[in-house]
Amino acid sequence: MYDPPVVLFAIGNTEVLSLPCVAMVGSRNPTRSGLKNARRIAAELTASGMVVVSGMALGIDAASHQGALEENGYTLAVLGTGCDQVYPARHYKLAKNIADQGILISEFPLRMPAMPGNFPRRNRVVTGLSLGTVLVEATPRSGSLISARFCMEQGREVFAVPGNINSKQSQGCHQLIGDGATLVESVDDISSQLSFMASRAPVTKTGPKLTAIQLEIYDALDTEPQRVDQIEVVLGLTVGQVMSTLVELEIVGLVAQDKGGYVRS
DSSP states (O other), rough: OOSOOOOOEEEOOOGGGGSEEEEEEEOOSHHHHHHHHHHHOOOOOOTTTTTTEOOTTHHHHHHHHHHHHTOOOOOEEOOOOOOTOSGGGGGGGHHHHHHHEEEESSSSSSOOOOOTTTHHHHHHHHHTTSEEEEEOOTTTTTTTHHHHHHHHTOOOOEEEEETTTGGGGGHHHHHHHTTEEEEEESSHHHHHHHTOOSSOOOOTTEEEEEHHHHHHHHHOSSSSSHHHHHHHHHHHHOHHHHHHHHHHHHTTTTTTTTTEEEEOO
């Protein structure tokens, strides 16, 4: 992640941060269909073992958190305020449920109120923590497209849920799909693209026991940072395979992010 936070404040279960995550973002003024899709996809991701990451905003963010909570899974909210602040105020109960069943995090200090510049900034953390980002409804000028841009810059996968061609709320997603984002109808579209290889690598007393693809990617790294797209081309793998495997290796301490790429630790 470019310009990573110096520190993250947290309320909740910090172990959630080491689990594989997928971000979900979208309109603050969604349609009824958009809300339904967000809750369903979040529930499916949770049932598949993923942590749902979002920003606890109105609309799609809140529906995504709720979908994960209803499935009794983990969800992670990245805040644009201090962790002791709830914005919007109507999400007090949602924030409490997320803290009880997941985690609230923020790079902003305690007592930091909601400020306009904080929210675009927190989007890079939402996408940076995740293997990919799912967009559920967005107008062509939606702030959610900022998250999609961060996601692409970070070498993560971008997913978009299609909608009614006559609805402005679908235009941002259709634009992304036209630009190459993966079209999502169910969690299968997400897991197949990511190859669903984001589980923690098994660790023995002598160190991590690597799979064939983990060893292949580890051997491709050196002391000079390698970008995801470079590794993808050299090894002939998909972006999803490379990203999920790098996350596995990062979790067990074998690789680290450096200057927009990855190096051996």
